[in-house]
Amino acid sequence: MSNEIKKLAAKFQKYLREEYSDIKTILKFRSQFQLLVSIVLSAQTTDENVNKATKGLFKEYPNAKLLSEANLKDIERLVFSTGFYKVKSKNIHSLSKDLVNKYNSRIPKTIEELIKLPGVGRKTASVFLAETFDQPTIAVDTHVLRVSHRLGFSTKRHDPIQTEKELKLLFPKTFWRYLSMSFVQFGRDICNAKKPLCNVCQFNNSCKYYLSVNT
């Protein structure tokens, strides 16, 4: 990793800490189980949509035991508005059953164990661990991939695992759990996928992407 990239990473980190100092999840949950289910449901939809659906879902099925015993059709009805409701319903139903049958209703605390649960990928597990156990993890989603690659922090545009490794080398551990949420917000506010606001972006004079399309 070049010194230039290291300097840019340090400047970017400082900017994100100032700009998004109070960033936190807006998902509404009352237990680790509810948070995990909410994160699974949040794929391809907004957190606001998830909150609307989980309001009813958690009222009827607030814990793993009750959700594991629920009728699949009823779960589908309750999470319909989050999109991909059939897959999501099946996942949270099976996930609940696994938690009850294999983990005594306790949620595992490691990525390796979490990703064995239905519907839980590395990104979901990382978000969950960062949020609940304050663990230093980096969840790499489409925004993190895009922003990292455009700024030159990662070499593989579509490789979440490699990107996670490169980001971990570049940023201090103390920043990891804030990194994902602040990169995502920056991606939404400024570094949009289709129309990035490069003209107002403070990093345009050192951004690999900007320089490549403007020189």
Ligand code: SF4
């Ligand atoms: S200059 Fe443009 S592409 Fe680069 S980080 Fe800023 S908004 Fe994104």
